[in-house]
Amino acid sequence: MSLPVAWSVLLIVAALWNLLIWPRFWQRVAKDPRSRDTAGRPTRFYTVHAVLIGVSLLLAVAIGVLGVLTLV
Secondary structure (H helix, E strand, O other), rough: OOOOOHHEEEEHHHHHHHHHHHHHHHHHHOHHHHHHHOOEEOOOOHHHHHHHHHHHHHHHHHHHHHHHHOOO
């Protein structure tokens, strides 16, 4: 696949940004009192955010790979 260099770099930067931001957000979600019920089990708040963050990280990896492949 061929893409202008600027677009390839943008994809890589977007991937790095997401790989930097989402794990830090996960730390905040894990510490949030809404993440666990009184018995210590994960709540829906925790589960929804875990899925959101997991999907976002997978997309970040895919975007990064695409950026690198189009750069080469």
